[in-house]
Amino acid sequence: xxxxxxxxxxxxxxxxxxxxxxxxxxxxxxxxxxxxxxxxxxxxxxxxxxxxxxxxxxxxxxxxxxxxxxxxxxxxxxxxxxxxxxxxxxxxxxxxxxxxxxxxxxxxxxxxxxxxxxxxxxxxxxxxxxxxxxxxxxxxxxxxxxxxxxxxxxxxxxxxxxxxxxxxxxxxxxxxxxxxxxxxxxxxxxxxxxxxxxxxxxxxxxxxxxxxxxxxxxxxxxxxxxxxxxxxxxxxxxxxxxxxxxxxxxxxxxxxxxxxxxxxxxxxxxxxxxxxxxxxxxxxxxxxxxxxxxxxxxxxxxxxxxxxxxxxxxxxxxxxxxxxxxxxxxxxxxxxxxxxxxxxxxxxxxxxxxxxxxxxxxxxxxxxxxxxxxxxxxxxxxxxxxxxxxxxxxxxxxxxxxxxxxxxxxxxxxxxxxxxxxxxxxxxxxx
Numbered sequence: 001x002x003x004x005x006x007x008x009x010x011x012x013x014x015x016x017x018x019x020x021x022x023x024x025x026x027x028x029x030x031x032x033x034x035x036x037x038x039x040x041x042x043x044x045x046x047x048x049x050x051x052x053x054x055x056x057x058x059x060x061x062x063x064x065x066x067x068x069x070x071x072x073x074x075x076x077x078x079x080x081x082x083x084x085x086x087x088x089x090x091x092x093x094x095x096x097x098x099x100x101x102x103x104x105x106x107x108x109x110x111x112x113x114x115x116x117x118x119x120x121x122x123x124x125x126x127x128x129x130x131x132x133x134x135x136x137x138x139x140x141x142x143x144x145x146x147x148x149x150x151x152x153x154x155x156x157x158x159x160x161x162x163x164x165x166x167x168x169x170x171x172x173x174x175x176x177x178x179x180x181x182x183x184x185x186x187x188x189x190x191x192x193x194x195x196x197x198x199x200x201x202x203x204x205x206x207x208x209x210x211x212x213x214x215x216x217x218x219x220x221x222x223x224x225x226x227x228x229x230x231x232x233x234x235x236x237x238x239x240x241x242x243x244x245x246x247x248x249x250x251x252x253x254x255x256x257x258x259x260x261x262x263x264x265x266x267x268x269x270x271x272x273x274x275x276x277x278x279x280x281x282x283x284x285x286x287x288x289x290x291x292x293x294x295x296x297x298x299x300x301x302x303x304x305x306x307x308x309x310x311x312x313x314x315x316x317x318x319x320x321x322x323x324x325x326x327x328x329x330x331x332x333x334x335x336x337x338x339x340x341x342x343x344x345x346x347x348x349x350x351x352x353x354x355x356x357x358x359x360x361x362x363x364x365x366x367x368x369x370x371x372x373x374x375x376x377x378x379x380x381x382x383x384x385x386x387x388x389x390x391x392x393x394x395x396x397x398x399x400x401x402x403x404x405x406x407x408x409x410x411x412x413x414x415x416x417x418x419x420x421x422x423x424x425x426x427x428x429x430x431x
């Protein structure tokens with residue numbers, strides 16, 4: 001036992017300083033530039049020095065970085081956390097790991113990383129003097145990396161992997177096109193692989209898959225499809241008009257708002273609360289025995305679900321480049337097709353389950369009650385989250401006016417249509 005204790009003590013004393021860990025920072029801001037040139041893709045990366053959690057930089061007087069010894073550790077940290085973790089693709093083919101050209105330790109508040117040219121001059125310029133006073137929390141590591149490419153006009157994709165650098169990691173990625181135009185992305189954590197300068201066809205295809213994933217991953221939409229199946233048990237002729245109206249209203253609402261990209265933090269929880277309320281109402285309709293001729297249900301649910309789809313699309317539109325309209329069409333196609341399939345499967349499942357039951361009405365009521373309970377809890381949770389965010393109206397713009405007029409037009413047409421149907425029904429002679 002004594003030998004084991006001595007071995008553990010010796011291993012602890014021999015553990016290198018460069019890999020001793022420190023506290024994970026709460027907030028990390030990462031900046032990345034990409035610029036393709038003839039035969040190479042240049043990358044400029046800025047990462048706070050305290051984000052390299054496996055590396056402890058040497059300090060003087062227990063406070064200031066020992067810059068004469070820290071540069072070598074910074075280069076090793078960039079290799080481990082940047083070069084070895086960067087995943088880049090050219091025309092869908094993985095590129096080799098980039099090589100590190102140079103690294104620099106800088107101050108976090110210096111103004112030299114606002115553009116690619118300034119960052120390149122700064123990173124390739126002189127280092128901080130050895131007697132500069134910089135703490136690890138105030139320092140950043142700037143690095144220039146390169147990877148060979150076939151052509152500067154190729155389609156490049158990027159897979160972020162900086163999400164483990166801190167509790168909350170915000171990244172700003174700027175792609176400098178060969179013609180000098182900039183494409184900027186801002187995101188939290190590590191999103192999926194995305195194109196740095198997408199073309200229209202790829203944007204449509206990518207966002208169609210994104211729409212399918214958005215619908216499937218939110219079980220609230222699946223519960224809504226189940227409720228519709230409970231309302232129209234075995235009546236496919238009445239389910240089809242409602243399904244088509246839902247799809248049409250959702251697609252129109254989504255496309256009417258696709259160019260409106262507000263930053264108001266209250267919009268996602270509001271759309272989530274309204275969606276949960278709509279699902280609870282559909283469950284109530286299933287319990288009371290909703291009438292299939294009440295197509296106004298399709299209009300209201302379509303508007304709410306369309307707004308919810310739009311809320312899920314907005315944070316992703318930056319990955320569409322110049323093709324936000326094509327991305328909106330692709331996303332709408334993905335969610336609408338997924339919803340139609342879900343409605344068909346739910347109707348078939350409900351019909352098959354109730355066919356073998358001795359108390360079909362009781363099963364419908366119990367299932368709808370469970371859905372109402374789940375949706376009500378979610379509505380209360382999202383309403384509570386809504387009260388915690390500031391309520392600021394987005395600034396007026398032409399896109400906001402266009403989206404508002406589109407929603408008003410849809411509501412006006414729906415009310416006019418159903419008002420006309422009701423008047424025709426009242427004037428119809430009794431048999």
